[in-house]
Amino acid sequence: MGDFTFFLETTISGLMTGVMYSLVALGFVLIFKASGIFNFAQGVMCLFAALTLVGLMEKFGLPAWLAIIATIGVMIVLAWLIERFVLQYMVSQSPIILFMATIGLAYVLEGVGDLMWGSDVKLLDIGLPQGASDWMLDNFNIYVEKLELVAGVVAAAMVAVLAVFFQKTRIGRALRAVADDHQAALSVGISLRTIWVIVWSVAGIVALVTGIMWGSKSGVQFSLSLIALKALPVLILGGFTSIPGAIVGGLIIGVGEKWAEIYVGSLVGGAIENWFAYVLALMFLLVRPQGLFGEKIIERV
């Protein structure tokens, strides 16, 4: 295999992996953008959604499409429960308090998921294509994972829908108002509680999509919740409030870490991609402290 082909292959794989990271980061951005909360539980929500989906398919024999609809229902109920029992008591609290609450939530969800569906590795097969694209391999000798191509299409579709939702709809505008200031939003008649339920539901659905993609790759198991770690450098780089930032950030991190692992890692003993992602993100921070697409916050004193 030629060096250039290999470079191309590494880059394409990096971009594809980047899309998978972006999917995780999207969930964080949504909740942060609409409520100013850094949701530590986002990774566990992916796990919980995927566990519920597999559980419904396995235990009740539901077909994939029905199980997906039912899981969306479960995620909406979950969003309502979170609002009812956690968030509503925390209006106007400082962000760190809300953040702590989501840490607690992460552990509760993990435990409940474990209790309901067990901790075995579960196969997730909803008919998504698996393995390398034979066409690409045979014609161009380039290795591209079919599942990741699907992830790319899904991510693009999701971003389009979310962009329209945030920019063009009444609810979207209300979400942005809430993100700016809870009290001010309340004072102009926006129902904070409804908004929170909506945004957590949307984040729950994004978590389900992410869970399906990652779960199809490695089976649904506890370590799915750790993919949140992969989203952090993406968020640092892309900014916490920008949906395009999550996508572009994911792509940069994906490609950057693959290049680093293959071209630098082999010289220094390897396994550098995990921490190199953070180096990359921090380098960007030096130039743009608010992240690539983050909003510059100016506070007047």
Add this chain to the structure above:
Amino acid sequence: MKLKIFTTLLVAAALALPLAASAGAYELNVPSLTYRTGPYAPNGIPFANGYADYWNLLNERDGGIEGIKINLFECETAYNTQQGVECYENTKGQNGGSLIYQPLSTGITYQLIPKVTEDNIPLFSMGYGRTSAANGKVFPWIFNFPATYWDGATAIMQYVADREGGMDKLKGKKVALVYHNSAYGKEPIRTLEVMAAKYGFELQLLPVDHPGQEQKATWLQVRKDRPDWVLLWGWGVMNQVAIKEAASVRYPMDHFVGIWWSASENDVLPAGDEANGYLAATVHAAGAGFPLHQDIFKFLYDKGKGAGERERVGEVLYNRGVLAAMWTAEAMRNAMKIHKTKEITPAMLRDGFETLKVDEKRLAELGLKGFTYGIEITCANHSGPGKAAIQQWDAKAKQWNIISKFYDRMDEITGPLIEEDSAGFAKESNITPRSCG
């Protein structure tokens, strides 16, 4: 006043009575350091269930060992080294003292080695942990039979050589090691380096960071360099992803060999048919077709006393839990025999381990004929015979089949390495190796 004192004493005595009675009933305290939660739970659970079922079977069927009941209690480590050490500290004195530790984690084992040595409690890291603990002269309290990672590496390479047509045919071949970037995954590197130098094959090292959900860079390199053989030293989700990625880059499964910890049903099932033909080292058989398993069904699962699910009895890691408990129980029996007491201490159990002999005949008596090979432990050799066979996954039948003989370890390779590594440990810990004359 006197009456009051008398009454107080009477009440105190009455309260103390049941305590005294319960303290009097000696039991064999066996802590089980499990991980039923966390990212490695899918592996921790079947092992813990097999381990628990064997001890419970002894209690239910035989009334314990030589009439002494076993008191099994679990402590959750989540495969976290720090939590593992806490478990050790919390349980070592529980119920009058624990007899044995088996943490099922190389990281925890490394931390416990100095602790158990100081507290005089045996530690049995069966097929994992610090390889050079095989040297009983330096590590009197640690046992790692029936085979170490270095034994595993030499067994796998002998199998590879057999497939290639002899050890001399390894020259010029390329062997990649895809490993968990941890104390565990790094263990075989030294042996493989020595072998690479001796037999002239090229060794490519490809570490994967915990947990190993993303391995694209690793497998792109495998695809580019096309090593003749790929060895896998993974654990947890890393195994499943590695096998799937290998299939994706069209790496032939029958040239892909895992260590015994990369060879459970969990690891191959997610890859479906593509995992067909995947190879792995093993020290025991899989399946529930042994008479012992029938007893487990009869005495435990039929009565609702099984630790796990009935249909999962006989899985690879379940059977490994059974094996770990079986050898420990035999060591207890041996300790009772040589010390002529049923109330054994951890130090007596250590002696039981050190003179343990479980041959084919005894295996048959235990209902495990053909399950594993016979072992004999000595004062100097704590790693046993060090044999391993290669098994292959049949994706259609969803079962593992042993396809090779049991390879003996290559003493000429592992012996000097064990000497060197244990001597280094003895020096830095100020230990004078004991004589095993």
